Amino acid sequence: MKETPKHNAPLLWVTTLMFSITFLVAAVGVPAYGITHGFDPSQWIMMLATVALCGISITAGYHRLWSHNAYNAHFLIRLFFAFWGTHALQNSVLVWASGHRRHHRHIDNNDKDPYSIKRGFWFAHIGWMLRAYPSGKDDFSNVKDLMKDPIVAFQHKHYLLLTLASNILVPLLLGVIHGDIIGTMLLVGVLRIVITHHTTFFINSLAHMWGKQPYTDTNTAKDSPLIALLTYGEGYHNFHHHFQTDYRNGVRWWQFDPTKWLISGLSWVGLASNLRRVPVFKIREAQIKMQFNQASKQLESCHLANLETWKSSLEKEYDEFLVTLSEWTSLRADWYQTKRQSLHNALQFKWEFAAVTTRFKEMEYALKMQQKRLKLYTLNFQAAAF
Ligand SMILES: [Zn+2]
Ligand SMILES: [Zn+2]
Known part of the structure; x- marks a missing residue:
């Protein structure tokens, strides 16, 4: 079935008014109040703290925990995530995760991806929520696992009441404690919502537009450290779309991903478990495949004197890569077999484990070296192209 044209989908008045009013108050009301009455540092701190609590509850809770089951979390x-996620005013976990799972499954498909970037920045950022598009229709058949979580079920059932109550009571309470009720309501109530909304929405819009594609170019998702800075680490979106069950988005230790640091911190104190990680080898495999693509594209487009020699050495690298891949796959299969067989023999298991670990490390290293060589090829091709 074809997607209903944009202007035919009925406007969702309540959502549109909510986004418009909060944005207008944040853009006009907040500066006006700031000029006439002023805000003090404690109000700004409360605003930033609630922005962070809402934002990280969406990324660590709504996204990595509930949408992707990337780890298990204590009740x-x-x-905590459900409370601050409700406060973030981004619908219930069930609605959010169901739409997000469809986004992953049908990425860039204008009829099925609820916020396909192929329909433009505005649509992917916010437009998809303003009208009742068929692509955005609720369908909870893909979140049956989440319905078993009593917290998710309770939040979904009472969502409207809960979100209204928390969005009025939390800023009001902070305002009463502070003394300036209107100022605090403006900053913690309204500006906080607008910042949280748009930083999350950047993941659907900008993270599919700006940045690099180190792991896959089969979809529009990009890796961008700048977007990661604004989105608690979610800007490493190319990695995420390729390895969606990994609890990390910024997979390298130095990549800015406070959500992953929070999750591993929670696991150290026993509040999170079963953190899912993609094997290092698989990550390198994806990167190398992309490097091969890039190198062969460059080879075609630049005019090297000894083109054939370059081509054959690149082909040799590729063959070597395929050999390592198949060895890794069979070693992994053997290893599962050995694990099953040596369950009752601890000594044999230990010995096998050490041998296999060494071999896996060697293969990871071989890929690392190959990645470095491919980088050199690319640099050579670039130099030759000028
Ligand atoms: Zn995405
Ligand atoms: Zn995701």
């Missing part, structure tokens, strides 16, 4: 942590 109290789930309650």
Whole structure:
């Protein structure tokens, strides 16, 4: 079935008014109040703290925990994420995760991806929520696992009441404690919502537009350190779309991903477990495939004197890569077999484990070296192209 043309989908008045009014108050009301009455540092701190609590509950809770099952979290942590996620005014976990799972499954498909970037920046950022598009229709058949979580079920059932109550009571309470109720309501109530909304929305819009594609070019998702800075680490979106079950988005230790640091911190104190990681080898495999693509494209487009020699050495590299891949796959299969067989023999298991680990490390190293060589090829081709 074809997607209903944009202007035919009925406007969702309540959502449109909510986005418009909060944005207008944040853009006009907040500066006006700031000029006439002023805000003090404690109000700004409360605003930033609630922005962070809402934002990280969306990324660590709504996204990595509930949408992707990237780890397990203690009841109290789930309650915490559900509380601040409700406060973030981005619908219930069930609605959010169901749409997000469809986004992953049908990425860039204008009829099925609820926020396909192929329909433009505005649509992917916010437009998809303003009208009742068929692509955005609720369908909870892909979140049956989440319905078993009592916190998710309770939040979904009472969502409207819960979000209204928290969005009025939390800023009001902070305002009463502070003394300036209107100023605090403006900053913690309204500006906080607008910042949280748009930083999350950047993941659907900008993270599919700006940045590099180190792991896959089969979809529009990009890796951008700048977007990661604004989105608690979610800007490493190319990695995420390729390895969606990994609890990390910025997979390298130095990549800015506070959500991954929070999750591993929670696991150190026993509040999170089962953190899912993609094997290093698989990550390198994806990167190398992309490097081969890039190198052969460059080879075609530049005019090297000894083109054939370059071509054959690149082909040799590729053959070597395929050999390592197949060795890794069979070693992994053997290893599962050995694990099953040596369950009752601890000594044999230990010995096998050490041998296999060494071999896996060697293969990871071989890929690392190959990645470096491919980088050199690319640099050579670039130099030759000028
Ligand atoms: Zn995406
Ligand atoms: Zn995701």
